[in-house]
Every structure is written in structure tokens, then in C-alpha cells.
Amino acid sequence: MTEAQHHEEHHDELPFWRHYIFSTDHKIIGIQYGLTALVFLFFGFCLMLMMRWQLAYPGKALPIAFLTKMLGESRMPGGVMAPEFYNQLGAMHGTIMVFLGVVPLAVGAFGNYLVPLQVGAQDMAFPKLNMSSYWVYFIGGVVMLSSFFVSGGSAQSGWTSYAPLSVITPQSHSLFTGQSLWLTGMVFLITSSLLGSVNTITTIIQLRVKGLTWMRLPFFVWAQLVTGFLLVLAFPPLEAAGVMQMMDRMAGTSFFLPSGLVVGGKALNVSGGGSALLWQHLFWFLAHPEVYVLILPAMGIVAEVIANNTRKPLWGYKSLVYSVIFLGFMSFVVWAHHMFLTGMGTAINAFFQTTTMIISIPSIVILTALILSLWGGSIRFNVPMLFALAFLPMFGIGGLTGLPLGLASADIHLHDTYYVIGHFHYVVAPGTLFALFAGIYYWFPKVSGKQLNEFLGKLHFWGSLIFMNGIFMPMFIVGMAGVSRRLYDGGTSYLHAQNVLYLNKVMSHSAWGLGVIQLIFIVNFFWTLFAGRKVTSDNPWEATTLEWATPTPPPHGNFLKIPEVYRGPYEYSVPGAEKDFSPQNEPDKKPGDSNNPGKK
Amino acid sequence: MSTAIEIPYNSTERPDTGLYNAKLGIWLFLASEVMLFGALFSTYVLLRTGADKWEHGAEFLNVPLATINTLVLIISSVTMVMSWASLKMKNLGRYKFYMGMTILCGVGFLIIKSIEYAHKFETGLWPSTSTFMAIYFTMTGLHGLHVIGGMIVNSYLWGPGSKMWQTDPERFTNRIEVAGLYWHFVDLVWIFLFPVLYLLPGK
Numbered sequence: 001m002t003e004a005q006h007h008e009e010h011h012d013e014l015p016f017w018r019h020y021i022f023s024t025d026h027k028i029i030g031i032q033y034g035l036t037a038l039v040f041l042f043f044g045f046c047l048m049l050m051m052r053w054q055l056a057y058p059g060k061a062l063p064i065a066f067l068t069k070m071l072g073e074s075r076m077p078g079g080v081m082a083p084e085f086y087n088q089l090g091a092m093h094g095t096i097m098v099f100l101g102v103v104p105l106a107v108g109a110f111g112n113y114l115v116p117l118q119v120g121a122q123d124m125a126f127p128k129l130n131m132s133s134y135w136v137y138f139i140g141g142v143v144m145l146s147s148f149f150v151s152g153g154s155a156q157s158g159w160t161s162y163a164p165l166s167v168i169t170p171q172s173h174s175l176f177t178g179q180s181l182w183l184t185g186m187v188f189l190i191t192s193s194l195l196g197s198v199n200t201i202t203t204i205i206q207l208r209v210k211g212l213t214w215m216r217l218p219f220f221v222w223a224q225l226v227t228g229f230l231l232v233l234a235f236p237p238l239e240a241a242g243v244m245q246m247m248d249r250m251a252g253t254s255f256f257l258p259s260g261l262v263v264g265g266k267a268l269n270v271s272g273g274g275s276a277l278l279w280q281h282l283f284w285f286l287a288h289p290e291v292y293v294l295i296l297p298a299m300g301i302v303a304e305v306i307a308n309n310t311r312k313p314l315w316g317y318k319s320l321v322y323s324v325i326f327l328g329f330m331s332f333v334v335w336a337h338h339m340f341l342t343g344m345g346t347a348i349n350a351f352f353q354t355t356t357m358i359i360s361i362p363s364i365v366i367l368t369a370l371i372l373s374l375w376g377g378s379i380r381f382n383v384p385m386l387f388a389l390a391f392l393p394m395f396g397i398g399g400l401t402g403l404p405l406g407l408a409s410a411d412i413h414l415h416d417t418y419y420v421i422g423h424f425h426y427v428v429a430p431g432t433l434f435a436l437f438a439g440i441y442y443w444f445p446k447v448s449g450k451q452l453n454e455f456l457g458k459l460h461f462w463g464s465l466i467f468m469n470g471i472f473m474p475m476f477i478v479g480m481a482g483v484s485r486r487l488y489d490g491g492t493s494y495l496h497a498q499n500v501l502y503l504n505k506v507m508s509h510s511a512w513g514l515g516v517i518q519l520i521f522i523v524n525f526f527w528t529l530f531a532g533r534k535v536t537s538d539n540p541w542e543a544t545t546l547e548w549a550t551p552t553p554p555p556h557g558n559f560l561k562i563p564e565v566y567r568g569p570y571e572y573s574v575p576g577a578e579k580d581f582s583p584q585n586e587p588d589k590k591p592g593d594s595n596n597p598g599k600k
Numbered sequence: 601m602s603t604a605i606e607i608p609y610n611s612t613e614r615p616d617t618g619l620y621n622a623k624l625g626i627w628l629f630l631a632s633e634v635m636l637f638g639a640l641f642s643t644y645v646l647l648r649t650g651a652d653k654w655e656h657g658a659e660f661l662n663v664p665l666a667t668i669n670t671l672v673l674i675i676s677s678v679t680m681v682m683s684w685a686s687l688k689m690k691n692l693g694r695y696k697f698y699m700g701m702t703i704l705c706g707v708g709f710l711i712i713k714s715i716e717y718a719h720k721f722e723t724g725l726w727p728s729t730s731t732f733m734a735i736y737f738t739m740t741g742l743h744g745l746h747v748i749g750g751m752i753v754n755s756y757l758w759g760p761g762s763k764m765w766q767t768d769p770e771r772f773t774n775r776i777e778v779a780g781l782y783w784h785f786v787d788l789v790w791i792f793l794f795p796v797l798y799l800l801p802g803k
Binding site: 121122123125126127129194197198199201202205206207232233234235236237239240241243244247251252253254255270271272273274275278281282285556557 | 605606607608609614617619620621622624625628629631632633635636637638639640643646647650651726727728729730731734737738742
């Protein structure tokens with residue numbers, strides 16, 4: 001292949017550490033993000049697997065001897081999980097999954113790798129900044145993990161770190177306590193997201209190649225653009241809140257400590273005058289847009305995969321684009337629907353309830369457009385497509401079960417129960433994670449030049465689908481029975497919950513099953529890398545977007561020749577065309593031009 | 601091989617957006633800074649409206665010193681613009697003079713600020729003393745960190761960074777403009793902090 005030879009000649013002479021460790025190439029950085037995030041995802045998942053033992057068999061010793069021994073007597077006295085340790089696992093599971101796993105994978109890995117390729121750029125607009133955002137993220141992750149090893153263990157006030165609990169647990173002015181390290185880690189992660197999204201937005205706006213107008217951008221790029229704006233504008237208030245909580249913990253201020261606070265029977269010796277609600281407002285001002293940061297890139301991936309595998313254009317591309325922009329705007333004015341029970345007052349509740357109902361409209365438009373895109377297509381049921389198809393109903397369940405939570409009166413019953421856990425996990429786990437898996441299977445051939453094994457992939461998919469539902473579906477039942485999400489004993493002490501308690505075991509066994517199924521993916525991943533089937537084409541899925549117009553894997557600088565764009569992103573099965581896909585970089589065949597060169 | 605990649609619009613403007621890359625980047629960054637300080641000012645509003653009593657900053661903060669500091673920062677913004685204008689007029693020597701003045705103004709600001717801080721600590725006013733002092737120290741402290749950050753960048757552009765003038769003068773001029781935008785923003789934050797903390801009467 002001449003393209004490959006061409007690539008060989010330009011093989012760069014950078015030393016190993018500049019090429020793979022401190023690289024400024026967006027693709028290497030994307031891969032770094034991806035691998036780190038996958039490791040964190042697996043680690044955060046394992047924390048939950050331990051929690052599920054305590055929930056299914058409260059007070060029984062963990063039967064895995066080496067794990068009990070490794071964790072030590074302080075965390076697992078007599079092999080039974082200590083309540084404080086349970087709280088640590090809960091807080092860190094949420095934090096790691098959201099801030100160190102899903103967001104870096106969806107935005108850091110997929111965004112970094114694909115956005116420059118899809119807009120036809122040679123790299124990100126600021127390559128050095130890109131490198132530093134990865135390393136700042138890495139440091140943030142190390143700080144988070146290190147918090148497990150300080151005395152008193154990691155943060156244990158939930159992933160939301162609600163004040164005043166988070167300020168007074170543990171009561172120490174030292175930096176080396178779990179909560180203070182959590183705050184430090186968050187400042188690093190926020191900084192990293194900020195640098196990354198400034199880079200992504202600039203790349204999309206400034207580095208689009210000739211002919212790539214706004215309405216010719218792949219939907220994935222639109223999703224990343226809106227996500228970038230959410231990160232730029234929503235994260236800083238949490239940074240401010242983190243600084244203030246740090247001041248509360250270390251300098252003795254009272255930003256989040258109200259007057260007259262009594263802890264353990266003793267009045268707290270602080271100046272008071274702060275507001276516990278303030279933390280919640282600042283936290284959710286970030287954390288609600290953050291939900292859309294989790295879901296929008298996923299929708300982008302699903303749109304790409306669906307268009308490719310139905311071999312027809314997306315239904316309603318423009319309405320998808322307008323919806324995703326509207327969704328971005330609205331996500332800034334719904335945050336207090338997480339706070340209906342704080343006594344903000346009915347007027348504020350009514351406002352946020354209304355905006356919440358409004359924001360469901362663009363989400364439904366997107367979902368509907370994606371479902372209608374399937375209509376009349378000759379669908380290829382390969383692994384990426386299976387994950388993308390499963391995303392639709394799973395995200396649908398997650399979204400629809402959110403509506404009762406958005407209504408203030410229904411939320412009174414459901415707030416902080418397992419119903420909430422079920423709701424947002426349907427959005428993030430079989431929703432976003434399935435989309436991310438679809439993306440991994442879909443773009444793996446471009447990144448590595450090898451195709452993941454189809455059979456193992458299907459096994460991974462069907463197993464994950466069954467067990468995911470086995471975990472999260474019962475949560476709705478348990479939640480509606482009134483079991484709180486934060487109970488160490490899983491509701492054993494609740495008289496009214498006795499007849500749903502058996503579901504705890506169903507959920508736990510499903511979770512462990514899901515863990516086993518993920519091993520198939522890990523095996524597939526490494527086996528393919530070392531001995532997998534090589535792809536024979538640069539465009540194995542016969543796709544239309546620009547990333548497939550590069551050599552495999554794309555060299556430094558991406559394109560052999562800077563492409564030019566002649567058409568929209570999803571021109572599949574164009575009537576009268578020679579093949580059923582018309583790549584964006586191929587000019588229209590001129591009449592009378594008998595031997596159209598096709599490629600180049 | 602890093603020379604093989606040419607990121608376009610580093611020094612020239614993209615015709616349809618009218619921006620070069622770093623200019624868009626810095627505006628996005630400043631947007632996030634607005635949100636950061638916006639959250640802190642919102643905190644001020646929320647805690648103040650929720651409090652029974654609120655101190656009048658002028659009674660124990662040093663208004664004359666803060667007024668001088670305000671002037672110092674405004675002057676530094678002017679010299680920052682002059683340094684950029686000097687480059688536009690292709691005069692590196694004058695650029696160095698004005699950029700040096702900007703950095704010195706930053707130093708002056710920090711010295712005056714630390715005199716103020718020291719005096720507060722001597723009179724027993726700490727962040728833990730009251731909500732007002734907590735906000736005062738957090739906001740001015742964070743602002744001070746931004747001043748230090750700006751000075752580090754400016755010093756780099758005054759010293760080793762200015763070598764770029766020989767190789768790519770247009771891009772170097774852009775860098776000064778971008779650094780200037782940031783510096784004006786830091787100045788602007790102080791313009792809000794000064795009246796809110798020092799002048800606004802209590803209740």
C-alpha cells in the first residue's frame with residue numbers, strides 16, 4: 001500500500017518518552033486518556049462490587065480472604081466491612097466513575113482522538129496545552145487515589161460532598177485527610193477539563209477544513225462542542241465552592257457552616273453565619289450540566305454508529321443540532337431540581353420543576369430522531385451497532401424515570417431512595433457506557449489497525465445488557481418501597497422494606513456477573529491488540545466522515561493531504577451514486593467524467 | 601517531526617471567524633474566570649442577604665492603601681496596552697520598557713496587599729473571625745494568585761519569551777495581546793472587589 005510506505009518515510013525520530021509519554025499528538029493523548037479512564041472505570045466498578053457484598057449480606061464476613069487481609073483490620077474488622085469504609089467506597093465510587101472514568105473517556109479520549117480528525121485538522125489548536133491537560137488529570141487521579149492511604153481513609157461524605165458533613169468529617173485542619181485531598185484532586189480535575197475544553201472548542205471553531213460548514217459537521221462534533229461549553233462555564237463555580245470548602249476545613253471559616261451548629265452534643269467553635277444550601281447550589285450548578293457532559297458525547301457516538309450501520313442519513317440532522325444546543329442552554333437552569341427537599345420554597349420549586357419539564361423536550365427530540373433513523377434502513381447488526389441500539393431504550397428508561405423526580409411533589413417520596421440510583425445509572429451505565437463501548441468497538445480498527453473479535457464482542461454485549469438490567473431494574477422497586485440510598489445495611493432495619501430485601505441479592509449477583517462479563521472485553525481487547533485480525537481497508541465500516549480518510553493508524557499530522565469537504569456528514573445510499581456511501585472528502589462526479597478517481 | 605505540522609491561524613486571523621486561535625482560547629478561558637469569580641460574588645450576595653448584621657469594610661480595612669492599589673492596577677493596564685502598541689509599531693525596546701513597568705506595578709500591588717494582610721493578622725483579624733473576613737481573604741487571596749500568575753507570564757514574555765520577536769514577530773505580538781486581555785481581566789476583578797469589600801456600607 002503506497003500510503004503505508006509514505007508513512008514510513010516520515011516516521012518521526014522522537015525518543016520514546018516524547019512520543020508516548022509526553023506527547024503533544026492529539027491521538028496519543030486521546031489514547032492515554034482512554035487507557036487511564038478505562039483503568040479508573042474498572043477500579044471504581046470494583047469499589048462498588050465490594051459494597052454490593054455488604055448490601056446483599058449485611059454484617060457477614062467477606063469470603064475473599066486475601067482481599068480482607070489486604071484491606072486490613074481497620075477497614076474490615078473481622079472481615080466485615082466497617083461503616084466508615086462503606087461510606088468511603090460509596091463516595092469514591094461516584095467520584096471516580098464520573099470525574100475520573102466516564103468524563104475523561106467520553107470527552108478526553110473520544111473528543112481528543114476524533115474531533116481533530118473529523119474536522120480535518122492536523123492536531124488540536126494548542127497541542128502543548130492538550131498534553132498538560134492530560135497530565136493535570138493524571139495528577140488529580142493520583143491525588144484522589146492517595147486519599148485511601150491517609151489516616152481516616154478517603155472522603156466519605158458522598159460524591160456530592162454535602163456540607164456541613166463534609167466540612168466536619170474528619171475534624172482536622174490537615175491537608176492530608178480524605179476530604180481535603182478530595183477537594184485538592186477536584187481542583188486538578190476541574191483545571192484539566194477546563195484546559196481540555198478550551199482546546200476542543202477552539203479546534204472546532206478555528207480548524208475546520210475548507211468546505212466543512214457548520215451544518216456539515218458530524219453530530220459527534222456538535223455534541224463535543226456543546227459539551228465543551230458546558231465544561232468551560234459550569235465547572236468554575238464548583239472550583240470556587242471547593243476553594244471555600246477548603247477554607248472551611250483548613251482555615252476555620254464558616255462559608256457552609258450555619259450559626260449554632262452542634263456536633264456530637266457540642267457547639268462547634270466557629271464564627272458561623274454560613275449556609276449549607278450554598279454548597280448544594282454551587283455543587284449542582286456544576287453537577288447538573290455535568291449530567292449532560294456525560295450524555296451528550298454518548299449521543300454523538302450513537303448517532304455516528306447508527307448512521308453508519310443503517311446505511312442511510314440521520315433522520316432530522318438539523319433538529320438534532322438545534323436540540324443539542326438548546327439542551328446545553330437549558331442545562332444551566334435546572335440544577336435546583338436536586339434540592340426540592342431542602343425547603344427552598346414552593347416558588348423556586350415551581351420554577352425548577354418547569355425548566356426540568358422543558359429540558360426533557362430536546363432530549364426526547366434527539367432520542368426520537370435516532371429511533372426514526374432506523375426506519376427503513378438495512379441494518380448491520382455488528383457489535384458497535386448492538387451497543388448503540390441498546391443505548392436507545394436504556395437511555396429512554398433512564399430519561400423517563402427522571403420525570404417523576406423532576407416533579408416536586410413526586411420527588412418528596414422518591415428523593416434519596418434507590419429509585420434515584422436506578423434512574424441515573426440507567427442514564428450513565430447502560431446509557432453512556434454502552435455508547436462508549438459502541439465507540440470503542442467502532443473506532444478500534446482506526447486506532448489500532450485491528451478489528452475486535454466479533455463473537456467475544458457479542459458475548460460482552462448480551463451479558464452486559466442482561467446484567468445491567470438485573471442490577472438497575474430492581475432499584476426502582478426497592479426505591480419505591482422507600483429504601484434510602486445511603487443505608488449501610490441495605491434496608492435490613494426498615495420494617496416496611498422487608499418484602500423487597502431479597503432484591504438486594506439479585507442486584508448484587510447481577511453486579512458480580514457484570515464484572516465477570518467485563519473480563520471478556522479485557523481479554524478481547526488485549527488478544528486483538530497482539531494477535532487480532534488486521535483490517536485491510538482504511539475505511540472498514542465504509543463510513544463517510546473524515547476520520548476514515550486517514551491512513552490506519554493515522555500518522556502524526558493525520559492526513560496525507562489536507563482534505564476538502566464537499567458534502568454533509570451522512571450521505572449514505574445516495575440515489576444514483578456508485579456505492580452506498582459518499583465520503584465527505586470526495587467531490588461530486590462531474591458529468592462526462594468516465595473514470596472518477598474516487599479516492600483522491 | 602513537530603515542525604512538519606502547521607497549525608493554521610496561530611498568527612493570522614481565520615477569515616470567517618475574524619480570530620486567531622489564542623484569542624478565541626483566551627476569551628473562553630476568561631469566560632470560565634467570570635464564572636469562577638461570579639460564583640464567589642454570588643456567595644457574597646447570598647451570605648450577606650442571609651445575615652442579620654454586616655460589617656462596613658471601611659471601618660477596619662485600609663481604604664487609602666486600597667485606593668492606591670486600584671490606581672497601581674489601572675496604571676499597569678495602561679502600560680500593558682502601551683507594550684502591545686509598541687510591538688505594533690515594531691519597537692522592541694519600548695515594549696520591554698512598558699512590559700517591565702507592568703511587571704513592577706504587579707510587584708507594587710502585591711507589596712501593598714501584603715502590608716494590608718500583615719496588618720489584619722496583627723490586629724487579630726483572620727479568615728475565621730467572621731463571614732466578612734472569610735470572604736475578604738478568599739476573594740482577595742484568589743485575586744492575588746491571579747496577579748501572580750499574570751506576572752509569571754508577563755515576566756516570561758519580557759525575558760526569554762521575547763526571543764520569538766526575531767523568529768515570528770506577528771505571533772509574538774499576538775501573545776502580548778492575549779496576555780494583555782488576561783491582565784485587564786485581573787484588573788477588572790479588582791475594580792469590582794474594591795467597592796464591594798471596602799466601600800459598600802454594612803447593615
